[in-house]
Amino acid sequence: MLMILPKPDNSVRFLILLFLTICSLENIAQVQKKTYCNPMDISYRYNFEQLNEKISYRSGADPVIINHKKEYYLFVTIQGGWWHSKDLINWNYIVPDKWPMEDMCAPAALSVRDTMYLFQSTFEQRPIFYSTEPEKGKLKFLNRWMPRLPKDIGPWDPALFHDDDTDKWYMYWGSSNVYPLFGAELDKKRNLTYAGNNPAEAYKAMLWLDPYKHGWERFGPNHSDPFKPFTEGAWMTKYKGKYYLQYGAPGTEYNVYGNGTYVSKDPLGPFEYAPYNPVAYKPGGFATGCGHGNTFQDNFGNYWNTGTTWIGYNWGMERRIVMNPAGFDKDDQLFANTRFGDFPHYLATKAVPSQNGMETDELFTGWMLLSYRKPAVASSTLKASPTDTLSADRTTDEDPRTFWVANQNKPGETLTLDLGAERDVRAVQVDYIDYKQTVYDSDSTVYTQFKILTSTDNKKWTVAADLTKEPKRDRACAYVELDPRGDGKPVRARYVRYEHVYVAGSHLAINAFRVFGNGQGKVPATPATLTAKRQKDQRNADLSWSKVPGAVGYNIRWGIAPDKLYQNYQFWNDQPNTFELRALNVGVPYYFAIEAFDENGVSVLSKVVDDGSGLGKK
CATH class of the missing domain: 2.115.10.20 (Glycosyl hydrolase domain; family 43)
Incomplete structure (x- = not known):
């Protein structure tokens, strides 16, 4: 039997539209928010622990x-x-x-x-x-x-x-x-x-x-x-x-x-x-x-x-x-x-x-770091002393103890990265640090807001993320997936910009502006050589490897058997290619392999080598 329903009035239409909108937003949020990135994106609280020393910082442990x-x-x-x-x-x-x-x-x-x-x-x-x-x-x-x-x-x-x-x-x-x-x-x-x-x-x-x-x-x-x-x-x-x-x-x-x-x-x-x-x-x-x-x-x-x-x-x-x-x-x-x-x-x-x-x-997305040592330009920069300028390039060096500080903590301050070429950009992480702050407790005034904009030519900009559209909360390690169209596809961009809106305290200080996604080239070659030599002190081993042209970095992977390479030490390509590893257990044999990575992906893992100690031989 066909049932004829009465035509809804404006108030009913509004409620139906509101319900559908909420469902749509929830679905979009579920699609957008499917990954995470360390450090965890939680509302780390300002810590009263050092109040008497007049030291202000957010922390979690x-x-x-x-x-x-x-x-x-x-x-x-x-x-x-x-x-x-x-x-x-x-x-x-x-x-x-x-x-x-x-x-x-x-x-x-x-x-x-x-x-x-x-x-x-x-x-x-x-x-x-x-x-x-x-x-x-x-x-x-x-x-x-x-x-x-x-x-x-x-x-x-x-x-x-x-x-x-x-x-x-x-x-x-x-x-x-x-x-x-x-x-x-x-x-x-x-x-x-x-x-x-x-x-x-x-x-x-x-x-x-x-x-x-x-x-x-x-x-x-x-x-x-x-x-x-x-x-x-x-x-x-x-x-x-x-x-x-x-x-x-x-x-x-x-x-x-x-x-x-x-x-x-x-x-x-x-x-x-x-x-x-x-x-x-x-x-x-x-x-x-x-x-x-x-x-x-x-x-x-x-x-x-x-x-x-x-x-x-x-x-x-x-x-x-x-x-x-x-x-x-x-x-x-x-x-x-x-x-x-x-x-x-x-x-x-x-x-x-x-x-x-x-x-x-x-569970690894395969989204690579696109921002390492990339040029960064800031709208303003605080000069801490005649010899120390807290410059924008410190946000791309992957060191959490170096940082950029804007001249003022005001809306509109920007930090812009040039990725060098167009890339498929998937996500960003903005990590704040407390530079000469005077905040000792987290209350309703402590929250974080910013926008992420992208561009292919450094002229025309598109908003890829806007934290003013979400409930206010403090995000000292803000991780944001970029999916402005809601279709799960990456943003194509060469330039990525942080546009400041609000952060509590006297200074805007960022220690990392990290951009993730993928280039369009080939993954790097596998390093040609890796050597591992156990020292007389079995707690230590000397490692060396060949560098790969164009690589961003390397993972040295090791473990107690060739199929148990669970340990990992990450190195950058601009660091030395020799290292004394001091994390081993006496009397235990170890096996090592290496992989190179860049903005396009990760190489094939190298051949596994032993530590030369003879401990693994029966």
């Missing part, structure tokens, strides 16, 4: 991402709250309805069934919270305080762990270059206080650093400082009946901050050092370091590893957050893939096989 009821929650040191996401890309900041005695440093977070648990780092007596509505910021006390442990023991940098197979609870912690990581069983009947009658005897040592055998645990840039290293950032993952106790080392202030693991058949050990350590390591590139984080699974069962990358301009602990694909290979080896870790990656929309290790590379 010690991340924990948990999957709670198929949604994601991110906890970060001293941020006044946490972030909530349904897709691991769009993060909404949440202020809790109650908070502990002070803001949380390196918090522990855990999801068990329908409940989220939260606990702060402390040397005092502090409570464990729980929530069944973390998306609303609702917190309740599970207990009023954990019993006090002996002086200097902690628990600092804690991690909570629930063994689903035994229904037992544990906590791990430690942040020191004197003490080890500790572990203890918790008693659920006592609201997760320490098991046993004497808290002072309820814990025991889990692991110690051994920099004399583990080269990557040595302190300093490229593990070159004899200072005693730090272990911190405990995290526990159970996989196929084995317990992987993870830890960060050797210190957050350098490029070599990574995550390692010990493995046991029991949650309290004894633990054995995994010979393939570190499991997450990124010493080269823009966002260096990936230590002190956690390992979690997304809604498709894929593993991810989070960590802390170092800025360190305003303060030694000025940092950002990274997230890398991870997994377990066919031999149950835990690894994180940091190859092109600060280039755009897809978020998984299905289970991504990890049994053969590098299959997680399928």
Whole structure:
């Protein structure tokens, strides 16, 4: 039967049109926002930590991402709250309805069934919270305080762990270059206080650093400082009946901050050092370091590893957050893939096989860095001193500690890159740095707005992205996909321009204007030679390789077997082609290969070579 509906009046038409428009915008947003780029694009908060020293900076460190009821929650040191996401890309900041005695440093977070648990780092007596509505910021006390442990023991940098197979609870912690990581069983009947009658005897040592055998645990840039290293950032993952106790080392202030693991058949050990350590390591590139984080699974069962990358301009602990694909290979080896870790990656929309290790590379978009050392012109530049001009070219050198500062923080200031030829431009990342700021707290006045314009001739410009069209939020590491037509096709451009609208504070300072996409030429040739020679000190190896004309850079990939090249060190073509690698484990054989990359793509991986030590021979 045909039903005749009445003709809608103007108000009904308006509601229908509004509904269709909202649906259309949501669909466009879903198409546009399908990738992410490290450092993570979240609203890093201004940190009151150094207020007394009059140092102003945004920072984020010690991340924990948990999957709670198929949604994601991110906890970060001293941020006044946490972030909530349904897709691991769009993060909404949440202020809790109650908070502990002070803001949380390196918090522990855990999801068990329908409940989220939260606990702060402390040397005092502090409570464990729980929530069944973390998306609303609702917190309740599970207990009023954990019993006090002996002086200097902690628990600092804690991690909570629930063994689903035994229904037992544990906590791990430690942040020191004197003490080890500790572990203890918790008693659920006592609201997760320490098991046993004497808290002072309820814990025991889990692991110690051994920099004399583990080269990557040595302190300093490229593990070159004899200072005693730090272990911190405990995290526990159970996989196929084995317990992987993870830890960060050797210190957050350098490029070599990574995550390692010990493995046991029991949650309290004894633990054995995994010979393939570190499991997450990124010493080269823009966002260096990936230590002190956690390992979690997304809604498709894929593993991810989070960590802390170092800025360190305003303060030694000025940092950002990274997230890398991870997994377990066919031999149950835990690894994180940091190859092109600060280039755009897809978020998984299905289970991504990890049994053969590098299959997680399928999440790499293949969008290459188009902006490295490209000419940059600014509308104005602040002269910091008679000998130091904070010039525009510092935004393309891939160093987060160098930057351009505009003469004034006002709308209309521009930063323009010449890519040298027309390219298919896919995305940009604008990273801000706090230069002589006086902002000490994030409020409604702290947000970021700008426009991205593109041109083929430096005369006619087209708006490719406009952040004034979206809700106000602070984006210290703003990552924007360029899809102005909404068809998923790249923008064809030679020139890319940042046009300033607003950022809080007295100065507009940008430490990186990164442009990603692809050229139209051939990928570079594979480097003709790569040599690796293990030193008498087995923690070190001397590497050398042949340069490829026109290459932008190289990835040295290595691991403990020819098919386990999970480690990666990125070098630029204008850097030396020799390097002393100081991140190896004594008594373990290593294998190496190299690939070159440029704006067109990545070469075929070279032939795998061994380290010449003979350790791999039976």
